[in-house]
Amino acid sequence: MRVLTVIAHPNRASFNYAILERFEIGLRAAGHEVRRRDLHAPLFDPLLSGDELADLQRGEVAPAVREEQALLEWAEALVFVYPLWWLDRPAVLKGWCDRVFTHGFAFAYDENGVRGLLPHRKGLVLITAGGSEEEMELMGADSASILFPMVGGSLRFCGVEEVTGRVFHAVGSISDEARAELLDEVEEMGEAF
Ligand SMILES: Cc1cc2nc3c(=O)[nH]c(=O)nc-3n(C[C@H](O)[C@H](O)[C@H](O)COP(=O)(O)O)c2cc1C
Known part of the structure; x- marks a missing residue:
């Protein structure tokens, strides 16, 4: 499959x-073709401005957005990797969704309501969190609710039916050994994708 990976992290040593690199190693080992969009290189401008919103309402899409949409058109599957920031996506990824999943490209309305237009066969969302699973659940944030904005709100809404996700908790406080095991698991997930 042609798989587009999208990463939203400002630091390459993160x-x-x-996680991204090991997942991609697994994908390539399984024979998938991989393209990566690092939203920091080149930095995607996440701000949907008033002018752009008005243009969108006239059906005009900005050239920078068309470039991102061309990547989506190339892909048969989508993988997102990002840290949990304020219980959601980093702003650069949220803004990428705001600007790139446009009406008429990613979704449309008809007499039956909203209809997703993205044709991708599957999607995967991998999120790291600083908090432990117990801490997060005490706050009312179980893994399903952490995944929901990207998995349900963006990808399923836009028509990608087979979307799964994983939250890796407490990544800053687990042992080096546990991190190494987690990365091995991620590579296996890439191979099995
Ligand atoms: C701006 C910001 C907001 C964050 N918000 C949360 C949060 O809501 N919940 C949480 O568990 N961790 C939060 N964290 C911690 C990050 O999720 C954590 O540092 C990251 O997943 C670690 O991965 P990395 O080493 O690749 O950056 C936040 C970190 C930053 C910088």
């Missing part, structure tokens, strides 16, 4: 990057 654990998120390690």
Whole structure:
């Protein structure tokens, strides 16, 4: 499959990057073709401005957005890797969704209501969190609710039916050994994707 990976982390030495790289190693080992969109290189401008919103309402899409949409058109499957920031996506990824999943490209309305237009066969969302599973659940944030904005709100809404996700908790406080095991598991997930 042609798989587009999207990473939203400002630091290449981050654990998120390690996750991305090991997942991609697994994908390639399984024979998938991989393209990566690092939203920090080149930095995607996440701000949907008033002018752009008005243009969108006239059906005009900005050239920078068209480039991102062309990547989506190339892909048969989508993988997102990012850290949990304020219980949601980093702003650069949220803004990428705001600007790139446009009406007429990613979804449309008809007499039956909203209809997703993205044709991708599957999607995967990998999120790292600083908090432990117990801490997060005490706050009312179980893994399903942490995944929901990207998995349900964006990808399923836009028509990607087979979307799964994983939250890796407490990544900053687990042992080096546990991190290494987690990365091995991520590579296996890439191979099995
Ligand atoms: C701006 C910001 C917001 C954060 N918000 C949360 C949060 O809501 N919940 C949480 O568990 N961790 C939160 N964290 C911690 C990050 O999720 C954690 O540092 C990251 O997943 C570790 O991965 P990395 O080493 O690749 O950055 C936040 C970190 C930053 C910088």
